[in-house]
Amino acid sequence: MVGGNAIRGTRIGAGPSGETERGEAAPRRRVSYWCANGHESRPSFAMDAEIPQEWDCPRCGLPAGLDKENPPAAPRTEPYKSHLAYVKERRSDADGEAILAEALERLRRRRGES
CATH class of the missing domain: 2.20.28.270 (RNA polymerase-binding protein A)
Structure with a gap:
């Protein structure tokens, strides 16, 4: 309906809009x-x-x-780290070898190997 009397931007039953109905803006x-x-x-x-x-x-x-001459610096973004990367930060290679040896020993005991 081009050029009709349709009111655009409102829905039926919306009621009047404006300062008088909503009150004064802060x-x-x-x-x-x-x-x-x-x-x-x-x-x-x-x-x-x-x-x-x-x-x-x-x-x-x-x-x-707020200061135009000295805006805040862009935040430093950290690259994605895998779970293994976080583990390597916490543990040394020697720690990893000791944990692996302990886990293998438990597995061998469960299987009945010596």
Whole structure:
């Protein structure tokens, strides 16, 4: 129905919308945050709200700070580590050999080997 009288963007029974029905909006202030890529984001906060020191940049996801000249550094990302890599961090090769020898000894005793 092109050019008809349909009301778009509302559903039937939604009722009137606007300041008179919802009440007054709380006073707000906009704060500028800058990321390391130079993007500026300006979220709004209630006047009595505590302003955070960092905010995630909606464009690149890096942390953004209040100081345009000194934005926060990008977080260091750790590469994926397997379970074996974490075990090797905790145990030396000698520890691994001792654990393997102990496990083999238990297995041989269970089987009745000597």
